Amino acid sequence: MAQKEANGSSNGEHTTRPPPTPSPLRFSKFFQANLRILVTGGAGFIGSHLVDKLMENEKHEVIVADNFFTGSKDNLKKWIGHPRFELIRHDVTQPLLVEVDQIYHLACPASPIFYKHNPVKTIKTNVIGTLNMLGLAKRVGARILLTSTSEVYGDPLEHPQTEAYWGNVNPIEIRIARIFNTYGPRMNIDDGRVVSNFIAQAVRGEPLTVQKPGTQTRSFCYVADMVNGLIKLMNGDNTGPINLGNPGEFTMLELAENVKELINPEVTVTMTENTPDDPRQRKPDITKAKEVLGWEPKIVLRDGLVLMEDDFRERLQVPKKNQA
Numbered sequence: 001m002a003q004k005e006a007n008g009s010s011n012g013e014h015t016t017r018p019p020p021t022p023s024p025l026r027f028s029k030f031f032q033a034n035l036r037i038l039v040t041g042g043a044g045f046i047g048s049h050l051v052d053k054l055m056e057n058e059k060h061e062v063i064v065a066d067n068f069f070t071g072s073k074d075n076l077k078k079w080i081g082h083p084r085f086e087l088i089r090h091d092v093t094q095p096l097l098v099e100v101d102q103i104y105h106l107a108c109p110a111s112p113i114f115y116k117h118n119p120v121k122t123i124k125t126n127v128i129g130t131l132n133m134l135g136l137a138k139r140v141g142a143r144i145l146l147t148s149t150s151e152v153y154g155d156p157l158e159h160p161q162t163e164a165y166w167g168n169v170n171p172i173e174i175r176i177a178r179i180f181n182t183y184g185p186r187m188n189i190d191d192g193r194v195v196s197n198f199i200a201q202a203v204r205g206e207p208l209t210v211q212k213p214g215t216q217t218r219s220f221c222y223v224a225d226m227v228n229g230l231i232k233l234m235n236g237d238n239t240g241p242i243n244l245g246n247p248g249e250f251t252m253l254e255l256a257e258n259v260k261e262l263i264n265p266e267v268t269v270t271m272t273e274n275t276p277d278d279p280r281q282r283k284p285d286i287t288k289a290k291e292v293l294g295w296e297p298k299i300v301l302r303d304g305l306v307l308m309e310d311d312f313r314e315r316l317q318v319p320k321k322n323q324a
């Protein structure tokens with residue numbers, strides 16, 4: 001009985017407790033921004049680009065929560081001290097109490113070398129971190145967008161993958177963005193993923209390491225397109241899982257050839273060992289995103305690679321030959 005009362009029900013029926021009433025100042029036009037947005041993982045690669053886009057709107061107030069495991073303050077340096085921006089060092093496995101209208105939940109290492117580093121912690125981040133954010137969303141009545149991954153499709157038996165395909169795994173999820181491979185400026189240079197590896201290698205003049213067999217495919221989405229998709233999903237009415245990615249499909253050998261041609265024709269391409277569970281193919285079916293969000297990526301791979309090159313050259317301190 002006591003438990004039922006604690007859950008807001010004294011007549012034996014299960015009811016959902018309504019969100020608490022916010023402070024009257026919350027909606028004062030003199031005091032608060034119109035929309036307060038929490039971005040977990042906002043110091044990371046996709047998160048920081050999302051923050052840049054959200055901050056363009058003067059009616060947005062953005063709070064970033066990040067534990068800086070793979071993210072960096074450097075990615076947010078232009079916003080630190082801005083009156084509409086707040087940065088909290090916070091690990092999502094711990095509860096967070098903030099009054100917000102929207103939650104973009106991105107916090108989790110996404111690159112294999114980082115998420116395999118401490119697998120138990122990764123599971124805690126995904127499970128407990130998501131429970132904490134769902135609890136927060138419910139408590140304050142916020143809208144939440146959870147970022148998932150194309151990894152849920154496993155090594156797919158259906159190609160391209162639609163949202164209805166359960167893959168070689170069996171994920172049961174709620175409102176969700178299924179993010180396919182994404183690239184762009186601010187990726188960690190030692191992230192270990194293929195686009196950042198190849199660009200760093202090309203800039204340094206090192207061989208491009210194609211993992212065997214090289215015929216495996218991926219579809220690469222430029223980060224600005226991804227951020228537009230996330231914002232459309234957050235602000236639209238659809239609550240199911242939705243693929244966000246670029247359907248352009250490339251083998252790793254094709255990707256290496258493109259990077260070589262565009263960035264450094266002098267480098268060689270070398271074949272290296274791979275893990276046995278590496279998916280052979282991956283390409284999003286984005287019919288649903290087109291239909292319900294009116295979204296599709298605009299930036300083709302070759303243009304995106306060039307946009308990324310400048311950022312990597314600057315951070316690696318390797319100018320272009322004709323600028324040296």
Ligand SMILES: O=c1ccn([C@@H]2O[C@H](COP(=O)(O)OP(=O)(O)O[C@H]3OC[C@@H](O)[C@H](O)[C@H]3O)[C@@H](O)[C@H]2O)c(=O)[nH]1
Nearest residue numbers: 110112149150151181193194197209210211216252278
């Ligand atoms: O130096 C490299 C690195 C990687 N690769 C190959 O490139 C392909 C892509 O590998 P990545 O590590 O970049 O990315 P993956 O597709 O395996 O998934 C990774 O990035 C996308 C995220 O959604 C996933 O969470 C993450 O696991 C693989 O076939 C891999 O074998 C190379 O050929 N050379």
